[in-house]
Structures are given as structure tokens and as C-alpha cells.
Amino acid sequence: DVKVTQSSRYLVKRTGEKVFLECVQDMDHENMFWYRQDPGLGLRLIYFSYDVKMKEKGDIPEGYSVSREKKERFSLILESASTNQTSMYLCASTSSGSADTQYFGPGTRLTVL
Amino acid sequence: KNEVEQSPQNLTAQEGEFITINCSYSVGISALHWLQQHPGGGIVSLFMLSSGKKKHGRLIATINIQEKHSSLHITASHPRDSAVYICAVRFNNDMRFGAGTRLTVKP
Numbered sequence: 001d002v003k004v005t006q007s008s009r010y011l012v013k014r015t016g017e018k019v020f021l022e023c024v025q026d027m028d029h030e031n032m033f034w035y036r037q038d039p040g041l042g043l044r045l046i047y048f049s050y051d052v053k054m055k056e057k058g059d060i061p062e063g064y065s066v067s068r069e070k071k072e073r074f075s076l077i078l079e080s081a082s083t084n085q086t087s088m089y090l091c092a093s094t095s096s097g098s099a100d101t102q103y104f105g106p107g108t109r110l111t112v113l
Numbered sequence: 114k115n116e117v118e119q120s121p122q123n124l125t126a127q128e129g130e131f132i133t134i135n136c137s138y139s140v141g142i143s144a145l146h147w148l149q150q151h152p153g154g155g156i157v158s159l160f161m162l163s164s165g166k167k168k169h170g171r172l173i174a175t176i177n178i179q180e181k182h183s184s185l186h187i188t189a190s191h192p193r194d195s196a197v198y199i200c201a202v203r204f205n206n207d208m209r210f211g212a213g214t215r216l217t218v219k220p
Binding site for chain 1: 146148155156157158161199201203207208209210211212213
């Protein structure tokens with residue numbers, strides 16, 4: 001059974017804190033993605049990675065950074081959390097084939113106070 | 114302009130009705146996905162299409178590559194089908210998502 005796991009389901013942080021969201025997949029997938037989902041805006045891509053130590057900016061990378069030191073793990077970092085980063089964060093992975101199912105983690109609902 | 118447009122945004126149906134959700138896209142794609150998201154946030158991949166039609170139980174997904182359009186159909190809808198349905202297209206290594214269609218099926 002394939003699996004994408006995220007480190008927390010719910011997280012509450014204070015403005016200015018550094019926040020780490022971790023995602024692990026056990027499918028040996030090359031591509032991993034971080035999205036945020038907000039009401040009325042749908043899913044928006046923050047960053048993606050197509051290989052270890054490789055990363056590409058998505059649509060809304062400002063205020064975020066990522067780290068991919070190992071193939072199975074993709075971390076999203078909020079260097080200094082702000083209230084407008086309160087959102088649902090979803091991680092996903094897929095293989096490098098041109099057409100392949102994207103597998104999603106359960107999501108982390110982050111609240112920044 | 115969003116590269117993936119879904120319609121309708123919200124849909125309420127009575128149990129047993131036939132449901133259609135539409136997705137149009139403006140980029141060249143290698144695959145189109147239909148996703149289902151239940152309250153609580155979990156997202157499940159329903160279909161991945163690159164051509165033609167796929168069927169799984171009461172769900173049918175079609176795609177017309179020339180017209181850049183896909184539809185998701187639900188036959189004999191049931192309250193447990195209530196969820197947000199999201200269309201997503203894949204090109205290169207990137208994904209683009211529609212805003213989602215919120216479906217409510219009333220008993």
C-alpha cells in the first residue's frame with residue numbers, strides 16, 4: 001500500500017516562528033510537491049522537487065523554502081511564519097513518467113497566531 | 114487567468130441523480146487527473162486520463178484532447194459522494210489544479 005505521510009495533521013505556531021513541515025513517501029518517487037489549499041483558491045503549488053537536492057519554485061514560493069536531502073523526504077520551511085500563511089498544506093509525490101498518478105499526503109492544517 | 118477551469122463551482126443534487134462535472138484546460142498536457150477531497154482534507158486520486166474514457170464503479174471520466182475538455186460523471190449519486198472534486202492537469206513535471214467543485218448529494 002503506497003503511502004505519503006506528513007509530520008503533523010494540525011499545527012499552531014506564533015508569528016515569527018520558524019516552521020518545518022515534513023513529508024515522506026515510500027514509493028521511491030522522483031517528484032515531490034508542496035501545495036497550499038485555501039478556500040476559493042484551490043490548490044496552489046509552492047515548490048516542487050524532481051530529484052534529490054533539486055528544487056523548483058512553483059506559483060507562490062515567497063515566504064517558503066524547501067529541502068530535499070534524501071529521495072523519500074521533502075521538507076517545507078517557513079522561515080518566519082506570518083498569519084497569511086495559515087492554510088492547509090498538502091504534500092504529494094509522483095514518479096517521473098509523463099503520466100502517472102499523483103499521491104497525496106493527509107495534509108497539515110497550520111494556524112499562525 | 115487560471116489554466117484549468119471547472120464548472121460548476123457548487124452542485125447540489127438529490128440522491129439517485131446523474132451528476133456531471135466539467136473541466137477545461139488551456140495548456141498542452143500529458144495527463145489529466147480527477148481527485149476527490151472529503152471533509153477533513155484527505156485527497157484521493159480517482160482517475161488519471163490521457164485519452165478516451167475510464168470507468169470505476171459509478172464513476173466515469175472522459176477526456177477530449179482536441180477540445181481540451183474532460184468530464185466526470187457520477188451515476189446514481191449517493192450522499193457519500195458528497196465531496197470536493199478537483200481536476201488537475203500535468204504537463205512536464207508540473208501540475209495545475211482547478212478550483213474544485215463542491216458536490217452535495219441530499220438523501
